[in-house]
Amino acid sequence: MSDMIETPVSDASDTGGETTRMNMIQAINSAMDIMMERDPDVIVMGEDVGYFGGVFRATAGLQAKHGKTRVFDTPITECGIIGVAVGMGAYGLRPVPEIQFADYIYPALDQLVSEAARLRYRSAGEFTSPITVRSPFGGGIFGGQTHSQSPEGLFTHMSGIKTVIPSTPYDAKGLLIAAIEDNDPTLFFEPKRIYNGPFDGYWDRPSQNWSKHPAGEVPTGYYKIELGKAKIVREGQALTILAYGTMVHVCTAVVAEAGIDAEIVDLRTLVPLDIETIEASVKKTGRCMIVHEATRTSGFGAELSAIVQERCFYHLEAPIERVTGFDTPYPHSLEWAYFPGPVRIGEALKKIMKDA
Amino acid sequence: MTMASEHPRANLQPLTLHIPEPKFRPGDAVDFAEVDVPPAGEARRPDTADKASDFTDLAYTLVRVLDDDGNAVGPWDPKLSPDVLRRMLRSMALLRAFDERMFRAQRQGKTSFYMKALGEEAVAVAAAYALDYEDMCFPSYRQQGLLIARGWSLVDMMNQIYSNTADRLGGKQLPIMYSVKEAGFFSISGNLTTQYPQAVGWAMASAAKGDTRIAATWCGEGSTAEGDFHSACTFAAVYRAPVIFNVVNNQWAISSFSGFAGAEATTFAARAVGYGIAGLRVDGNDALAVYAATQWAAERARTNQGPTLIEHFTYRAEGHSTSDDPGQYRSEGEPNAWPLGDPIKRLKDHLIAIGEWDDARHAAQDKELAEQVKAAQKEAEKNGILGHGLHQPLESLFDGVFEELPWHLKEQRQQMLDEESASGRPWDRKA
Ligand SMILES: Cc1ncc(C[n+]2csc(CCOP(=O)(O)OP(=O)(O)O)c2C)c(N)n1
Numbered sequence: 001m002s003d004m005i006e007t008p009v010s011d012a013s014d015t016g017g018e019t020t021r022m023n024m025i026q027a028i029n030s031a032m033d034i035m036m037e038r039d040p041d042v043i044v045m046g047e048d049v050g051y052f053g054g055v056f057r058a059t060a061g062l063q064a065k066h067g068k069t070r071v072f073d074t075p076i077t078e079c080g081i082i083g084v085a086v087g088m089g090a091y092g093l094r095p096v097p098e099i100q101f102a103d104y105i106y107p108a109l110d111q112l113v114s115e116a117a118r119l120r121y122r123s124a125g126e127f128t129s130p131i132t133v134r135s136p137f138g139g140g141i142f143g144g145q146t147h148s149q150s151p152e153g154l155f156t157h158m159s160g161i162k163t164v165i166p167s168t169p170y171d172a173k174g175l176l177i178a179a180i181e182d183n184d185p186t187l188f189f190e191p192k193r194i195y196n197g198p199f200d201g202y203w204d205r206p207s208q209n210w211s212k213h214p215a216g217e218v219p220t221g222y223y224k225i226e227l228g229k230a231k232i233v234r235e236g237q238a239l240t241i242l243a244y245g246t247m248v249h250v251c252t253a254v255v256a257e258a259g260i261d262a263e264i265v266d267l268r269t270l271v272p273l274d275i276e277t278i279e280a281s282v283k284k285t286g287r288c289m290i291v292h293e294a295t296r297t298s299g300f301g302a303e304l305s306a307i308v309q310e311r312c313f314y315h316l317e318a319p320i321e322r323v324t325g326f327d328t329p330y331p332h333s334l335e336w337a338y339f340p341g342p343v344r345i346g347e348a349l350k351k352i353m354k355d356a
Numbered sequence: 357m358t359m360a361s362e363h364p365r366a367n368l369q370p371l372t373l374h375i376p377e378p379k380f381r382p383g384d385a386v387d388f389a390e391v392d393v394p395p396a397g398e399a400r401r402p403d404t405a406d407k408a409s410d411f412t413d414l415a416y417t418l419v420r421v422l423d424d425d426g427n428a429v430g431p432w433d434p435k436l437s438p439d440v441l442r443r444m445l446r447s448m449a450l451l452r453a454f455d456e457r458m459f460r461a462q463r464q465g466k467t468s469f470y471m472k473a474l475g476e477e478a479v480a481v482a483a484a485y486a487l488d489y490e491d492m493c494f495p496s497y498r499q500q501g502l503l504i505a506r507g508w509s510l511v512d513m514m515n516q517i518y519s520n521t522a523d524r525l526g527g528k529q530l531p532i533m534y535s536v537k538e539a540g541f542f543s544i545s546g547n548l549t550t551q552y553p554q555a556v557g558w559a560m561a562s563a564a565k566g567d568t569r570i571a572a573t574w575c576g577e578g579s580t581a582e583g584d585f586h587s588a589c590t591f592a593a594v595y596r597a598p599v600i601f602n603v604v605n606n607q608w609a610i611s612s613f614s615g616f617a618g619a620e621a622t623t624f625a626a627r628a629v630g631y632g633i634a635g636l637r638v639d640g641n642d643a644l645a646v647y648a649a650t651q652w653a654a655e656r657a658r659t660n661q662g663p664t665l666i667e668h669f670t671y672r673a674e675g676h677s678t679s680d681d682p683g684q685y686r687s688e689g690e691p692n693a694w695p696l697g698d699p700i701k702r703l704k705d706h707l708i709a710i711g712e713w714d715d716a717r718h719a720a721q722d723k724e725l726a727e728q729v730k731a732a733q734k735e736a737e738k739n740g741i742l743g744h745g746l747h748q749p750l751e752s753l754f755d756g757v758f759e760e761l762p763w764h765l766k767e768q769r770q771q772m773l774d775e776e777s778a779s780g781r782p783w784d785r786k787a
């Protein structure tokens with residue numbers, strides 16, 4: 001695996017100071033903790049996030065440290081959570097609401113789409129929604145259809161809302177800090193399958209943890225990773241793979257196994273998209289494969305495919321490949337048949353490299 | 357931001373934000389003296405034809421039938437035959453034995469997830485006895501007692517829990533998210549409270565068709581916060597839908613106490629008052645009270661008096677699910693200190709008090725039920741357990757997305773099969 005530690009973005013003088021080992025949950029926790037220290041307007045709320053510290057422990061210790069009026073449990077109403085966050089944002093706070101699982105975000109859709117995403121536009125900037133909605137997403141934990149979904153494509157389709165998806169503890173912390181500081185509404189989807197360690201797609205192999213991964217080394221202080229900037233996690237010449245979240249790690253493992261000199265681009269932010277990095281990479285390699293766990297039809301891969309075709313058509317040496325989850329609900333026992341794992345990615349690699 | 361102190365309105369009283377806090381946290385000694393438990397037999401029983409606005413007091417008290425000595429007292433006593441009482445007791449005990457065994461199966465790695473109804477057995481079981489078998493139930497994930505009371509096959513339930521070859525849901529759903537149309541048991545959703553408006557819709561359809569069947573639905577107290585709960589109440593009130601709303605107030609929603617659903621301010625039964633529908637607050641650990649309230653609400657529904665909301669005041673004696681440890685957020689002393697006791701013991705004591713049961717028979721029954729569950733488990737495990745590989749044919753992944761597969765799903769199905777044969781490495785764990 002290539003070196004995943006990166007130099008912090010140029011606009012930030014803060015590099016985060018000394019580093020320590022963190023898993024993704026600890027990194028996310030640290031980002032909220034630091035932002036609450038730096039900005040008294042940052043508040044955290046959601047189902048079970050207060051005293052208990054969240055069902056994934058992402059907010060553990062925050063209530064004890066920052067107080068009950070800044071970190072609190074909410075009634076079980078996602079519509080209410082987001083609507084209240086929008087109202088708090090209108091007052092001038094900077095709420096970081098949690099939706100316990102992305103599968104439960106749908107009751108909040110109206111508040112997200114018609115309100116948070118539209119407030120700046122419809123009030124000519126009088127009111128804004130500087131909210132960051134955190135939510136664990138993605139499958140691979142035998143969670144069945146209501147603990148596994150990847151709904152990011154619903155939101156990238158909605159104008160006025162940003163979508164961020166980290167793939168390492170280091171990125172999760174820096175991106176979350178940037179999202180919280182951002183004055184527009186941001187969805188921050190956390191790939192729960194890799195909370196504790198990277199995942200190579202072989203679900204029957206022993207799980208790894210972040211302690212052995214370079215990007216599990218995380219600065220304890222403040223740093224941010226600019227939204228809208230992708231990261232090349234592996235440089236290569238043979239083809240470009242566009243991925244995000246868990247699939248970055250699966251692709252990395254598959255490419256290593258196949259011995260293909262792929263360039264792997266971790267998008268990190270879906271909206272706004274880092275088009276320069278994508279374009280430069282595809283023009284260099286002449287091949288583009290897009291990988292996401294979400295269902296295929298109208299998924300974010302469709303947008304990526306269109307945009308690559310529009311901008312890199314004359315450089316393409318093979319049709320763009322999309323590797324995705326199938327267009328089914330997320331199953332329980334057949335989870336690994338749904339999941340775009342090493343086999344599906346491997347077959348697509350063969351196909352796209354056929355005439356190389 | 358401007359701080360309040362620098363604000364021109366600084367001479368006015370500063371506001372404060374109220375954040376609810378439960379009485380007890382880990383390590384605290386528990387004393388439920390403040391929980392108001394009116395004596396059994398005290399609540400009045402209105403005529404089922406009375407107007408909802410004439411008995412709003414019943415939304416703020418507790419309908420109780422069984423007193424501390426095991427006697428059934430007051431106007432709500434359903435006066436059930438000893439035989440029905442014994443059957444109800446048996447169903448509750450069977451539910452507890454089933455939960456115990458399946459919880460353990462999850463701990464042994466045989467499946468991915470389980471949820472118990474420990475301490476709440478009366479809520480689902482007594483309701484099932486009071487409803488007609490043909491009435492339609494829209495449960496949450498904690499009403500497995502409905503299936504057990506309706507005599508549904510334990511093996512069939514376990515097959516679902518194991519996602520095995522005989523799983524009627526084809527391994528598609530998380531364990532315990534049963535669906536048993538035959539037993540009037542609607543497909544359980546993982547998304548909270550969605551079943552509430554659906555129950556109203558079913559009931560409205562039944563009424564529109566001149567049918568005689570009614571609907572009943574259940575959700576936890578935490579789930580009453582969802583918008584679906586309120587949409588359901590509004591529809592039910594507007595159309596006088598023949599539906600029974602059950603709110604299982606077991607005090608906890610994962611780690612959040614009932615105060616985060618509004619319990620500091622009023623009761624859950626009181627939600628009914630605002631919507632103008634009948635509301636009852638019931639001792640949920642008193643099987644006779646649950647039975648009587650359900651029977652009363654069913655009669656209202658059957659006579660076109662409209663919906664009833666029943667709050668079942670109970671206590672979640674176990675963790676939320678196999679995924680949590682309640683010791684992290686509440687006092688370990690709570691389950692035993694809960695003033696309404698153990699619903700099984702209370703019904704058992706009543707049967708003993710009326711001379712229709714004894715400790716020896718009870719112990720023998722517990723043993724017999726444990727054996728019955730064990731035997732069912734053995735039978736179910738012949739069809740496989742989740743932990744031992746995956747039991748459904750690969751292509752079944754696509755079954756049920758639509759009635760008929762459109763071209764793109766057919767293509768994806770073929771792609772999946774081709775990939776698997778090309779790989780030479782079946783995805784199954786047996787590889
Ligand atoms: C829409 C939605 N939001 C959140 C969740 C996560 N969740 C599952 S159970 C639960 C607590 C529900 O508590 P309550 O309604 O009191 O029912 P109980 O578990 O006590 O039976 C939560 C928050 C969910 N399943 N669906």
Ligand SMILES: [Mg+2]
Nearest residue numbers: 576577608609
């Ligand atoms: Mg509850």
